[in-house]
Amino acid sequence: MEVPNKNSSNFLSIIGLLDNRVELDKKIKPGDNKYFAALAAMASKISYENKEFIKGVVEKIWKMDLLGAYDFWDERHQKNTTQGFMFHDKNANPDTIIVAFRGTEPFDAAAWSTDFDISWYKLHGIEGRVHSGFMKALGLKLDGSWPIDDGEDSEHLPAYNTITKELKRHFQINNRTRFVVTGHSLGGALAILFPAVLALHKEDGVLNRLEGVYTFGQPKVGDEKFGNFMEKQLEHYGVKYYRFVYSHDIVPRLPYDDSVLMFKHFGISLYINCFYEIKDEEESYKNYFDFESIFTMRMDTLWELVRSFILPRIFGLEYKEGLLLQMFRLVGLVFPGLPAHGPRDYINSTRLANYL
Template identity: 30%
Template sequence: MHNMESLKIFLELARLSKAAYASPIAHKYHSYKGKPFDDQRIIHGSIGRGFCRIFWNIESVVICFRGTRESVDWQISNLKAFPVKLRDCPEASNTLVHRGFQKTLNYDDKTTKLRSLDAILRCLEENSLLDKKIAITGHSLGGALAILFAVKLRSSHPDKVRENLESIITFGSPAVGLSTFKKFYGKLGEKTVRLINSSDAVPFTPPLFYQHVGSEIWLQNEGISTSGGWLVRLVKALKGPASNFSSDHSIVQYILKLKALINSQTNSLER
């Protein structure tokens, strides 16, 4: 899943993930599969700040989760790594996920006064968005939320997910759950792609017992690898400056790397 068309879709979703950090967003300047969006909604989470944007056009809906923007995000979400039971999925038994990530979906949306997860679902239902092709995305913490939201959406709307979910694309996402979650995630893994830029440290976290889902695409200066694995990435990362662990996590760097890869493929096709 890394031909030219796929890379262009990754770039569109990376740009959306970057835009999710800002407010407001001019949705008409963003697109999915080359088609601009017609409308959007924002869902607010902790302390009144928007953490989820829903964009759509006549064909598709993209549910985009914002990543860590301020230190309070780490205090609220990222540092609470103690595993807890997965909520909102009655069919799951003893499925354990990151406490902080799950808690983020439980904050109240300031607009609807609903729990954030319920506010997202209501927006999707009231606008008939689950009848469109569905993509879920996010950077950093947003990538973790995208993965966690996907199983909750499947639980509440299994038929719509089976028929219309196209992809779950994350950028620099940490792991979300233990082996029980990976097993429960099941076939969603076939539609999940985790992009990792060079020495980005966040995909190494949380370090103990947590397991990634889906397939991995490792973006490097020399090209793309789909068979790196965390140990290979760690060995290479340790050979470079320690600052790369942090700088390579920036969504801006993901965008620049994808642009470079697209340009490289374009040039090679023109030769």
């Protein structure tokens, strides 16, 4: 028996096995309203894969330039845990760098510890309180400070420092280049907190290049005061923030928005139901355990299983779902909201729903 090589360009994570698509939607062209959202959704999905796989997809299939695939240093675990990659889309006008953060891998204990670290952290210079685990994943040190890039220990730079340094380097080469930040799940939380840390460090030159933030299945990252602070910052710098929420996805409804935890989303969500229809209202319920949603969640999950046999007949074979994903949808009848969190439905949403 040959043991799979996890660093091979052919190796797929469990996320990739659930949805092995790597082609971009040919019907969505650069300049279209959907372009960056659709590209960001695909980038968020392949961020779960290894560096060789990402390189092959970005350079050989998408015909774009991979700028780097990173394992970022995490002081808590004394090893590289947070992951992400950057690539340059020269087809966009102006040319655009996409920064994609990886979400929580199902069998990554370090990432799960980040998700469950729901203690509050109050940062000097940022209004409100933020999720401690997410900020530490970006690079916040245990003593509450941020690492200083002195050029001597570049291998141990965390996500925020590494990405900011790379963006500045590319901006010096081309003064028209813009950038987009994206991520799914935990990656979405890091994507929206990245401009918050830029604001904390008064990186106006970088923030003025930020075209937009696209998150998919993003958990809540802070309290109401932090949300108000971020809305002012995004408005000041003209940054578009699109937070996609698909159907009964459990993660956007965590941590709880109640009188104890007080986590709250900010901005307007693009809520898309199980028919891939965009809804103007916020999520149908803000917390996962909602008595009124028990029946609705299971009915919608059953429809998603039936829909898996219908979609390829209507929209083509790229929407065909494999047996593994269909089995996962069956699990949703017992634990609704779990299958809805996968990147597949978010990719379908950016392609099929009428939004933006």
